[in-house]
Amino acid sequence: MRSTSPRESVPTMTPAASLVFTTLLSHGPLTRAEVGRRTRLSPAAVTKAVRPLMELGYLVEGVDEEARPTVGRPANLVWVDGGRALFIGMKVTGEEVIAVLADLCCRIRMSRHVRLTGREPEVVLPAITSLVQELLTEAIGFGVQVRGLGIAISGDVDRADGVVRYSPFLEWRDVPLAELAATATGLPVTVDNDVRALTVAEHWFGAGVGLSDFALVTVGAGIGCGLVVHGRVVSGAHGVAGEIGHLPLDPLGPLCHCGNRGCVEAIAADPAILRAVRAATGRQVTDAAEALDLAHSGDPGFRAVYARAGEAIGKAIGSLVNILGPERVIISGEGLAAYDLFAEGIRDAFAASAFGTAARCDVMTRPLPFEEWARGAAATSIQTFMGSDTYEE
Amino acid sequence: MRSTSPRESVPTMTPAASLVFTTLLSHGPLTRAEVGRRTRLSPAAVTKAVRPLMELGYLVEGVDEEARPTVGRPANLVWVDGGRALFIGMKVTGEEVIAVLADLCCRIRMSRHVRLTGREPEVVLPAITSLVQELLTEAIGFGVQVRGLGIAISGDVDRADGVVRYSPFLEWRDVPLAELAATATGLPVTVDNDVRALTVAEHWFGAGVGLSDFALVTVGAGIGCGLVVHGRVVSGAHGVAGEIGHLPLDPLGPLCHCGNRGCVEAIAADPAILRAVRAATGRQVTDAAEALDLAHSGDPGFRAVYARAGEAIGKAIGSLVNILGPERVIISGEGLAAYDLFAEGIRDAFAASAFGTAARCDVMTRPLPFEEWARGAAATSIQTFMGSDTYEE
DNA sequence: GCGGATCTTTTCCGCTGTCAATGAAAAAAC
DNA sequence: GTTTTTTCATTGACAGCGGAAAAGATCCGC
Structure with a gap:
């Protein structure tokens, strides 16, 4: 045979x-x-x-x-031929696991998610395994083998070793996830940081195609950033890179959970916006969607908060561009829903802070469907399968 | 023969x-x-x-x-064998040209400088040529050929094309310097941005040896920064990179020449320190050395200014480290003379802003003799000679 | 139908770097 | 004092990759 x-x-x-x-x-x-x-x-x-x-x-x-x-x-x-092979991508958060079945061209063929009942590896791993089983069963219908599993997790992840060094949301330290998942599922497993995984997908299949230097900024519950320099994703010598959420913009600004004042994240992330909205208007707004509705309905107090957040994001992007000089910055994330409210602030602050020719950098936005993070994980798995992590452009 | x-x-x-x-x-x-x-x-x-x-x-x-x-x-x-070949390195500023004769190991064998009587290419080029002639004559004594000329200039320089796109201090635009100098001197010429050239020297012969990710921060009349990511010097898609001098730290801070408020450079560069010292103490201090003397003699008003500058530099380095996650940051520049006054501010601000494991980044200082910029230019020339710009690690 | 243009394949070849075996030189073991 | 062990260095055979050049394929225009 x-x-x-x-x-x-x-x-x-x-x-x-x-x-x-x-x-x-x-x-x-x-x-x-x-x-x-x-x-x-x-x-x-x-x-x-x-x-x-x-x-x-x-x-x-x-x-x-x-x-x-x-x-x-x-x-x-x-x-x-996208249909020639399938890959499973997963995004693991503190609350749930989102999984997609993607083809070789990283088109999503199917998606699933489960809520987690705990955060320990002993709870998460079975959840991963059962989702994999479910998708493997579905994959039979396509008549093609599943060639790999990619897992994206926020925090300090060592892709080469397949180890989650530290994940604040899961409270994990040094969990050899690649090995565990490979044993449990029988698939080749790639583990990477979630923002980096998303950046890989964007580099290969999204707005970063053909670029050797770009940045992907995600706005939402936090402010994250993935970087591609010299055609490769930046990981940082100690696993940390792209942390623009804590650029210190204002010594008198709001207190950030990192202990400093006036961080980008303390001004422009969802919780910061909610806090600012409550302080400015006295209304007990509880989630981002609600705040957005009220801002859209024209409340000037709300609008000012979003304008300030936009300005912070624009300054952060300006700083990033001054430091790295990328060809393009892609803004994405759930926070994009409020982009019309951010836009002016971002644009003005960016224009004011970008230095010389760096201002030529193309700043664009891109929607981020909720499975996109899992799709990024699938992209890392495709990379591994194709040896593109060894031979890069 | x-x-x-x-x-x-x-x-x-x-x-x-x-x-x-x-x-x-x-x-x-x-x-x-x-x-x-x-x-x-x-x-x-x-x-x-x-x-x-x-x-x-x-x-x-x-x-x-x-x-x-x-x-x-x-x-x-x-x-x-360092003595096997010689290279000439030059740093061109608005006021003078500094030239060194360096061997293959980039050890300086001789140095010269001339003041410029004008900034037009028609004035600068003959100055370059005559310095080259002088050093070529001296080189005969070593019995080895001079294999190349490297020229370092601040501003937007396109190394691949050998063109100075824009130099604010020289007021040059699109000057094909490599070609002009090659014709005038008969040597292979490499032209590069000054900070990048210094970074190359540091990468090959200095504190960046063996590192694939590090940053070199220069403190002095301005705040500059050269970056090495994935083992290669970052140039930026539009020729701008490493501009940490204009990170916006404080919306209420002093006005910067770039038009914004509270830039690192508006707080920590020499002119900003002088300005702050005058404002704080009322004394008419005119140059950096004088201010430094007074600060060293213990005047608390002076010390506070330096402490604030150190804090700004520390925040800038923290931002850099959060974004790129380098293994090491090397602080250098004429401003290092005041390092004992900066040190505490830098250390504290860096420690407070570095995120997670990024704080493991090694922050060190290194003196910068005045010919060092020219030596950097020589290093770029050695790179070209050895084909190391084509094949990088 | 012929010539020109462009894409594609074939054949050959040089070059690079690995493998495995061999040689070299010293210390350690007996 | 010979042998063994250990590590460094070299050699020659070899496989594979990618380039150069030439041939083949297939269209258009005349």
């Missing part, structure tokens, strides 16, 4: 093959010639990289009758 | 050779076996990489009688 051996269907990725594959993953159908130009590989090298991947079914070929140049041999387009 | 052909003495650098060479450059004499371990190259590869470089005289070999392990065949140490 050689033909069913799993070894045969797992591609052997050389640096060139990995490069060609990720190029096709990010930039849709391309001709071999175009792939060669973009990767600076010779046409011969592209052909050789494509063939084995195509034989295994990861790439497929076709002709584009539409946009064909007037002269020369017509090109064959090559693209990734 | 084949043996004197310059081609023959220029090494052909393969990726492995470049890696071995830079390892030896940064980590002093090493055995081949140790080089192999550090570069993750096989012993065979090291031997093969070393041989041609040794034949050309760039590397030399010897035995270390001192520290020999108790057992096994004694190792042969290999190191870079």
Whole structure:
């Protein structure tokens, strides 16, 4: 039964093959010639990289009758067959686990979530395992194997070792989650920090495609940030990076849970906004959606709070841009619902603080569906599968 | 006369050779076996990489009688022969040009400087050329060829194209300096931003040796910062990076020349300190050295100003560390003369703002002799010569 | 149908770095 | 004083990757 051996269907990725594959993953159908130009590989090298991947079914070929140049041999387009493999991505929070079944192109095919009854690994791991089982069962219907499991967790996560060093929300320390989950599920497991996982997805499949330097800022319950520098996600020497939530903006500002005053997060995160709204208007607003409704209805007190939050976010982005000089900053997160209220503040504060040509940086927004974090985890799993964590651009 | 052909003495650098060479450059004499371990190259590869470089005289070999392990065949140490090649490095400011003659190990052999009578390229270029001629003449005495010229200039510099896009102090725009200087001097020319050049020198020969992520903060007339992320110097998509001088720390702080209030530079740079000292004490202090003397003599008003500046620098470093998570931050610059007055403020503010494990980042100081900027330029030239700008770790 | 243009594949080749075996040189063991 | 052990260094065979050049494929325009 050689033909069913799993070894045969797992591609052997050389640096060139990995490069060609990720190029096709990010930039849709391309001709071999175009792939060669973009990767600076010779046409011969592209052909050789494509063939084995195509034989295994990861790439497929076709002709584009539409946009064909007037002269020369017509090109064959090559693209990734998303349906060729499936991956499971999970986001674990203190309250629940969200899981998605994503294909090779990281399109979500299915999603599930369960609430957690506790935060100990002994509770979380069975929840992960049963979600995996559920999705594996569903995956049978697609007739394709699930090739990996990615888990995203906020906090200090060591992806290389697969260990959660410290997670404040789960109160975990040094939990070897990759190993535990791999034993429990039988799948290859990749564990990474949640914001970094989201950044990976954005780099490969989102607004960061083709960029070697960009930042992803998430606004919501906290203010987070993922960074890509020199084409690679920044992890920080000690596992911490992208913490823009605690940039100190105002020594007289509100007290932050980190102990300082006037942090971005103490001004612009959801709890800070609620607090400010209550203080400014005296109304007992209890959640972000309610505050947003009231602000939208025109209450000037509410609007001022959002304006100030926007200004804080704009300053934070300006600082980030001055330090790293990225090509683009993508603003996302649940807080985006209030973007119309933030927008002006962000724009003005950013423009005022960006230094020289750094101001050319493109600041854009992007919605963040709730499964997106789990999708990011799936993206890290695809990276591992494709060897793209070893060979990067 | 084949043996004197310059081609023959220029090494052909393969990726492995470049890696071995830079390892030896940064980590002093090493055995081949140790080089192999550090570069993750096989012993065979090291031997093969070393041989041609040794034949050309760039590397030399010897035995270390001192520290020999108790057992096994004694190792042969290999190191870079600094005297094998010379490079000229220059720092161009609005007022003067500082030039050094450095060897392959970037040790300064000689230095010169001239004052500028104007800032136009037509004035600066002849000054550069005559300094080069002078140093070339001196170099004859060393019996070794000068292999390149590096020029460091503050502002927006495009190293790849060798063009000064915009230099505020020189009032230059789009000056193709590399080409001009190469034509005038006949040397291969590398042009780079001054802080980045200094960072390169620090990465290869200073406190950044062996680190893939660190920051170099310069304190003086301005507050600058060079960054190394993923083993490479960060340039920013639009030529701007490391601008920590304008992090907004206090909306009620002093007005900065950038138009905002409470920038780090408006609190902690030399001019800001002088201004604050005058405002606080009423004394007409005119330069940084004088202010420093008075502060050292114990005047509490002066001390408070320096303490506040130290706090600002500490917050800036904390922000930097939270965003990038470097292994180390090196504080340098003329402002270091006042470090004893800054130190406490920096330390406390950094400790308060660094988030989680990011606080493990090693913050250290390092003196900055005045030729150091020019030495940085020489380092960029060595990079170009050794092909280390193409093959990086 | 021929020539030109462009994409794709094939064939060949150089080069790099690994592997495994061998040689070298010293200390330790007997 | 020989042998063994240990570590460093070198050699030669080898596999694989990617490039160069040439050939093949397939269209358009004339």
